[in-house]
Amino acid sequence: MQLSLVLGLVALILAVAALLVVLEDRRAAKRAAQRRRARLASLGEVDPLAPSRLRVDR
Template sequence: MEIAIVLGLVVLFFAAAVAVVAFEDRRAAHRKALQRAARLARLGEVDPLAPQRLRTDR
């Protein structure tokens, strides 16, 4: 019985760690994209990757 509780807590801890890492990774990618867009805007250039990110409504 105790081993099941310990294993459950380990799995819960691992799942929480994975969620935090995934969240931080998405935040870092978003921050990097914003910095890239700002840098290109300062240079007066168009983002060549922007058309790929556009999505049409279906």
């Protein structure tokens, strides 16, 4: 019984750690994109990836 409790706790800790890593990775990507946009804007450049993100409403 104690072994299953310990294994359950280890699995829970690993799941929480994986979730935190994924969330932090998304935050880092968002911050990098924001810095990139700011850097391009300060240079007066247009984001070359912006047209690929645009959607046409029909």
